[in-house]
Amino acid sequence: MAESETALQAFDYTVLPANMCTVIRANTEEFTLHMNRSVQEYGQACVNVMNVHAALADRYSGRWAQWCQSVGLSIRSATRMVEVGSNVMGSAKLAELVQDGQIGKSLLQAICAPSAEPEAVDQVLSGDITTHKEYQELLAQLKAEKERGAAAEAREEEVWKMHEEAKQRAETAESRYKAALADVNSLAEANQQKNKELEAARKDLRAAKDCYSVAKKNEAFQRERIKTLQEENAALKKQPIAAVVDEEEMDKRAHQQAYAIAADMTGELRQKLERMQENDAAWVLQSKDRMESEWERMVPMLERMEPDIKKAVLDGVLKMLGRIQGQVFALYPEEEEAGHEVPGTH
Known part of the structure; x- marks a missing residue:
């Protein structure tokens, strides 16, 4: 069952070519099937959203937003799922973690965000971090280290000056x-x-x-x-x-x-x-x-x-x-x- 973020409205397939309608319908059915279930199925649903985005976003003006509304997704939520789907398809290790259920939905979304810290993502993929809480703690630690490093660099720059x-x-x-x-x-x-x-x-x-x-x-x-x-x-x-x-x-x-x-x-x-x-x-x-x-x-x-x-x-x-x-x-x-x-x- 889809997220109830927006009022559902049927998607208009009449403006699309027949082959494109087939692709959109198949991914929509799979998305509806897997959405809001286990993390494994959430990963698959993200891949389906990614496929629809690739088909509609750049070629049919306004159709991507219409599709998101038809399945109950906001543009923000859909964009986040596109990011997750792209990362799952682009990383065999991440796909393995998702398939085995070794990563939670919140942690999966966090490491797939464009602003994700590469060092923290690497520790998730290596298995050193398994929960979203541990991930947030690592981010705080890395941020503090960066701030200390920046302060030290600023002091060094001042001394050099x-x-x-x-x-x-x-x-x-x-x-x-x-x-x-x-x-x-x-x-x-x-x-x-x-x-x-x-x-x-x-x-x-x-x-x-x-x-x-x-x-x-x-x-x-x-x-x-x-x-x-x-x-x-x-x-x-x-x-x-x-x-x-x-x-x-x-x-x-x-x-x-x-x-x-x-x-x-x-x-x-x-x-x-x-x-x-x-x-x-x-x-x-x-x-x-x-x-x-x-x-x-x-x-x-x-x-x-x-x-x-x-x-x-x-x-x-x-x-x-x-x-x-x-x-x-x-x-x-x-x-x-x-x-x-x-x-x-x-």
Whole structure:
């Protein structure tokens, strides 16, 4: 006797071909015979429903639903029986369990559902699970294991993500550190070069001072020589002479000779000293321009440094500038004493 899920209504066979009517009638009779009996006969009834579905569902619009109504099945119940029939026909082991009555109807429907867990189905087919209750318990266990696995996977993913982020931050920090270190090394090399240039300028300045001192000594020596010549000339004037001598002319010539000698010597020394000082001044000005150019190159480097590194570098620069400023002031002793302002101090 069919399920009383819907009001029974006779199926209309008139629209079907004769051979199709034969198939539908035969499966309907078997379905009516086996439905709601033992699990073995339920399995056969499911196969009959599957056969009718295969014949009507895809070729005769609305006839499948009409047939289900005629035998008292809802579309949902019929669909479930089609799934069971397909599984029974597709699995010799399942067909054997159904034929031997070793599986209940609820358990059979559960393992034939599209959402059935393959691992649980395998345990039913192997005989490890024989009741629907055991099946539900296994499903709960598998679900819990999946949830734990998913949670562990999520935690692992989170840990991996944190590791990658930390690695990225470390690589970025290392890159910034290397760039800052390169800038600092560049500044240190530039500072070292400037110190060498400053030391060379000091040596040139000392050499110029020594040369000037020698020139002053030569000038004093020439003055003494002129004085001696003058004294000798005065002594000659006091001595008696045999011939008439133009004393004024002799004195004039002596002075001219002495001054010419002194002028030649001191003039050459002055020219040499002036040329040396002009060369030194040009070199110092060129060095000043190079220092300004290097500073312009340093500014962008300093702007992209971290605050702590920038402060350390600037401290070193300020110390160097302080030493240079102190040495510059030392070169202005007369101006400082007179209260004159040194250019560039404001």
